[in-house]
Amino acid sequence: GAGVSQTPSNKVTEKGKYVELRCDPISGHTALYWYRQSLGQGPEFLIYFQGTGAADDSGLPNDRFFAVRPEGSVSTLKIQRTERGDSAVYLCASSLQGALYNEQFFGPGTRLTVL
Amino acid sequence: AQSVTQPDIHITVSEGASLELRCNYSYGATPYLFWYVQSPGQGLQLLLKYFSGDTLVQGIKGFEAEFKRSQSSFNLRKPSVHWSDAAEYFCAVGESGGADGLTFGKGTHLIIQP
Numbered sequence: 001g002a003g004v005s006q007t008p009s010n011k012v013t014e015k016g017k018y019v020e021l022r023c024d025p026i027s028g029h030t031a032l033y034w035y036r037q038s039l040g041q042g043p044e045f046l047i048y049f050q051g052t053g054a055a056d057d058s059g060l061p062n063d064r065f066f067a068v069r070p071e072g073s074v075s076t077l078k079i080q081r082t083e084r085g086d087s088a089v090y091l092c093a094s095s096l097q098g099a100l101y102n103e104q105f106f107g108p109g110t111r112l113t114v115l
Numbered sequence: 116a117q118s119v120t121q122p123d124i125h126i127t128v129s130e131g132a133s134l135e136l137r138c139n140y141s142y143g144a145t146p147y148l149f150w151y152v153q154s155p156g157q158g159l160q161l162l163l164k165y166f167s168g169d170t171l172v173q174g175i176k177g178f179e180a181e182f183k184r185s186q187s188s189f190n191l192r193k194p195s196v197h198w199s200d201a202a203e204y205f206c207a208v209g210e211s212g213g214a215d216g217l218t219f220g221k222g223t224h225l226i227i228q229p
Contacts, residue, residue, distance in 0.1 A: 044219070101164075109158065
């Protein structure tokens with residue numbers, strides 16, 4: 001079956017612009033996670049959705065970052081007033097239910113470059 | 116707060132040789148522990164996980180890992196590596212019973228020499 005997909009695969013933007021990154025989870029997965037992976041680092045947790053609600057957004061670095069999942073499936077990560085330090089690969093993962101014994105399946109990521 | 120340390124940034128191993136990648140974690144209770152592999156252009160793939168029970172866990176692609184509570188370690192091993200094992204390996208920890216995101220180490224880059 002289809003895995004987690006993310007679009008676009010690459011996004012280049014200018015400092016100060018607004019960007020949206022999309023994640024399509026595996027069908028039927030109720031839990032969805034966003035991570036950010038900077039160069040030479042491991043993924044860093046940003047936000048976790050259970051269904052439509054953000055169960056844990058403690059990893060969002062500041063209020064320029066926001067994510068939604070209005071129908072409990074597709075999620076969009078939104079970044080306002082982008083900064084060069086936001087450049088990274090943004091990873092999305094989904095799991096059957098929001099418990100760690102359920103495997104998180106990761107998408108290929110969106111590489112964001114802020115010039 | 117939980118944390119993960121992977122002390123080796125790069126490791127070079129000859130094809131056919133054995134492999135051990137180190138992982139140390141910091142967490143108050145019994146953690147959930149994971150090893151993921153990331154190949155160029157590929158998403159992260161789960162190799163194995165430990166929640167409880169037998170401290171030696173078997174994973175995919177011939178990998179295994181051993182949980183040692185006394186050493187706060189969860190090292191990944193493979194008896195004989197193949198050129199296709201060249202990749203980035205990440206150890207991660209999660210809160211037992213929790214549903215939050217994982218905390219990852221910085222990764223170990225595995226290079227396979229012919």
